[in-house]
Amino acid sequence: MKRVWLVVLLSICAGACGSDDPERLVVSAASSMTEALEKCAPRFGDADDAEVRLSFAGSDELAAQIRQGAKVDVYAAANTRLPDELHADDLLTQPVEFATNEFVLAVPKDSDIDSIEDLTRERTPLVVGSESVPIGAYTRETLARLPSDQEKAILANVRSNEPDVKGIVGKLTQGAADAGFVYMTDATAAGGALKAIELPAKLQPQVTYGAGVVSKADQPKLAQRFVEGLTDGDCAGALEDAGFGPAP
Numbered sequence: 001m002k003r004v005w006l007v008v009l010l011s012i013c014a015g016a017c018g019s020d021d022p023e024r025l026v027v028s029a030a031s032s033m034t035e036a037l038e039k040c041a042p043r044f045g046d047a048d049d050a051e052v053r054l055s056f057a058g059s060d061e062l063a064a065q066i067r068q069g070a071k072v073d074v075y076a077a078a079n080t081r082l083p084d085e086l087h088a089d090d091l092l093t094q095p096v097e098f099a100t101n102e103f104v105l106a107v108p109k110d111s112d113i114d115s116i117e118d119l120t121r122e123r124t125p126l127v128v129g130s131e132s133v134p135i136g137a138y139t140r141e142t143l144a145r146l147p148s149d150q151e152k153a154i155l156a157n158v159r160s161n162e163p164d165v166k167g168i169v170g171k172l173t174q175g176a177a178d179a180g181f182v183y184m185t186d187a188t189a190a191g192g193a194l195k196a197i198e199l200p201a202k203l204q205p206q207v208t209y210g211a212g213v214v215s216k217a218d219q220p221k222l223a224q225r226f227v228e229g230l231t232d233g234d235c236a237g238a239l240e241d242a243g244f245g246p247a248p
Contacts, residue, residue, distance in 0.1 A: 024051045025222050026071060028062040030078035030134070030209070031164040032101065032183050033239070040238035044229060050222060058133040058164035066091055066214055073223035076211035076230065078134040078165075078183075083210035095212035098230040100245035102184035103138050103207050105197040106172055113179055116146070116199060120153035127168050127177035130161040135168065138205040139181040145203050169194070183207065185243040208248055 025045070029037055034056050045052040055062065059077035063086060066072055075092060077083050083095035107113045119126055129136030143151045159177060162168045168180040173193045187196035211230055213223040229235045231247065240246075 022049050022051045023219055023222055024053060025073050025219050025226060026053045026055065027074040027076065027226065028055045028057075028065065028070075028072045029074075029076040029211075030059045030062070031056045031166045032078055032135075032186055033076060033209075034166070035185075035189050036238040036242040036244065037235065039241075040229075040233075040235035043234045044226060047234075048222060048225065050219075056164075056166075058130075060132040060134075061163060069216075071218065072214045073217040073219050074211065074226050075214055076209065076227075078207070078209055079137070080208050080210040082134070083212050087212060091215050092212040093215065093224075095210040096227060096231065097208050097210055097247040098227075098236070099209040099239050099247060101207040101209070101243075102245070103142065103199065103205055104182060104184050104187055105179060105199060106169070106182045106187045106190075106194045107179045107197065108172060108175070109193060109195050111178065111195060114197060116154075116197075116203070117150065119157060119179055120150050122157075124157045124179065125159045125177045126154065126157045127160040127162060127171040127180040128158055129165060129168060129181070130163055133162075133164055134207075135165045135182065136161065138207060141205045142181070142199065142203045188243050206248070209244075 037054055041052040041054055059082050063082045066075060083092055086092035087095055105116055128139045143154055160171060165182050165186050168182050169186050169190055171177045172180050184196055187194045211227050213220055213227055217223045
């Protein structure tokens with residue numbers, strides 16, 4: 001399963017200065033946050049004399065890792081259900097909602113597809129997220145709001161169920177599918193390779209992100225500051241710049 005890892009080493013004093021090694025903060029975040037957190041994590045680490053390690057994958061995979069005892073300080077998901085479930089099991093502090101996103105249909109920039117109805121055509125390869133990952137759950141929630149015959153026709157065209165939204169974007173940019181459902185921020189981050197088609201309001205799911213401090217965090221105070229910064233701080237600004245909306 002594909003994962004994106006980034007290690008940000010910050011503010012490490014050279015030998016003569018005599019300071020201790022920086023604290024290490026491990027942040028597990030939904031892959032759709034990659035670009036935003038890669039920009040703000042260095043600034044956070046610099047301000048707190050910390051080493052920030054970012055782990056990106058599907059929110060469900062990251063939650064499973066926490067359940068299995070992975071050493072993680074902060075968990076940020078592309079929905080609120082997974083953080084709430086971890087909190088209910090005493091694995092995460094009370095989660096906070098910190099951002100929203102828009103759910104869109106993405107197609108290659110030169111595609112003639114311009115609406116969700118076009119996905120009902122035969123031989124229109126579609127790539128979606130797996131049922132367990134938020135992007136896949138949002139997709140099925142949207143399709144369930146269509147007339148039954150349209151929903152069935154679209155699902156019959158699904159060729160791949162990806163573990164995270166970056167997998168969907170990858171399939172689209174590689175020409176392996178004609179369309180896929182992603183977040184607006186991911187379509188924008190594709191650098192013009194994809195065209196985002198907005199969906200009617202009646203089909204839109206509420207895409208809200210949730211985050212919290214892992215109960216067994218090695219750096220709970222530093223983790224709490226990072227979570228707070230997702231709503232008011234450098235990371236909140238980076239999320240806004242990337243196209244995320246404010247928490248509802």
